[in-house]
Amino acid sequence: MKLPQKLAEFRRNFEAGGPPYNAPAWIHEPMHRATAELVASHAADRALKAGDSAPAFELPDAEGKLHASSALLAQGPLVLTFYRGVWCPYCNMDLQALQEALPQMEALGAQLVAVSPQTAANTRRSVRENKVGFPILSDLGNGVAERFGLRFTLPDYLQDLYKNVFKNDLAINNGEPSWTLPMPARYVIGQDGVIAYAEVNPDYTERPDPDELLPVLQRLQASRA
Numbered sequence: 001m002k003l004p005q006k007l008a009e010f011r012r013n014f015e016a017g018g019p020p021y022n023a024p025a026w027i028h029e030p031m032h033r034a035t036a037e038l039v040a041s042h043a044a045d046r047a048l049k050a051g052d053s054a055p056a057f058e059l060p061d062a063e064g065k066l067h068a069s070s071a072l073l074a075q076g077p078l079v080l081t082f083y084r085g086v087w088c089p090y091c092n093m094d095l096q097a098l099q100e101a102l103p104q105m106e107a108l109g110a111q112l113v114a115v116s117p118q119t120a121a122n123t124r125r126s127v128r129e130n131k132v133g134f135p136i137l138s139d140l141g142n143g144v145a146e147r148f149g150l151r152f153t154l155p156d157y158l159q160d161l162y163k164n165v166f167k168n169d170l171a172i173n174n175g176e177p178s179w180t181l182p183m184p185a186r187y188v189i190g191q192d193g194v195i196a197y198a199e200v201n202p203d204y205t206e207r208p209d210p211d212e213l214l215p216v217l218q219r220l221q222a223s224r225a
Helices: 003-015 025-040 069-075 089-107 120-130 140-147 156-164 210-224
Strands: 058-060 066-068 078-082 111-116 136-138 151-153 180-182 185-189 195-200
Touching: 003 089, 025 156, 058 136, 066 069, 069 078, 069 111, 078 089, 089 111, 089 120, 089 210, 111 120, 120 136, 140 151, 140 180, 185 210, 195 210
Parallel strands: 078 111, 111 136
Antiparallel strands: 058 066, 078 185, 151 180, 185 195
8 A cells, every 4th residue: 555545544543533542533623724724824835846956954863973965965866854753643654654665765876864853862762663774863943944944833722732632742852842843845855956856745644655756766867877
């Protein structure tokens, strides 16, 4: 089953109150409202797109090792995915799907890196629980996400829901009080620093299948031959 179908199936089960979350029905209205407001704001339209130059960055992984985009691009094209956090089941399913596609990406000469605003401890949990073999980097405060045009602030009513119903206090999980997140996004950046592929969706429950990245990487590989 492709990733979009897996995510849709999970959402149907979650909104029906199924396990393991057994969520009460009333929580869905504020979650849907927040997503609709983010869509209506056209925030995704302001994010970087294919043809734009990608900003350079240097971020630490869970062990504190710094990863510079310049060093990653020196090895080949960079697949960059922005990830909300280990608390988000949709994001975890996304990471797992990317891990499955990792051998194909590497065969095409690409590096894969995820970026999340969460603390190093939560990043270690992400790596462990999702069994990923690629770095997850900590973008505390979403500074790099801001430069890609992805950073947004959760509305007050959603902050209250996360903190008091889901017991997910992002000020603790992310180690800073801004209550910001990145819109989920995937980028393919060529070795020239130009974005060759961009996918940004303000609806965090929807993600394309990683197979979409492969033709882009094949074109970049052919251009280097």
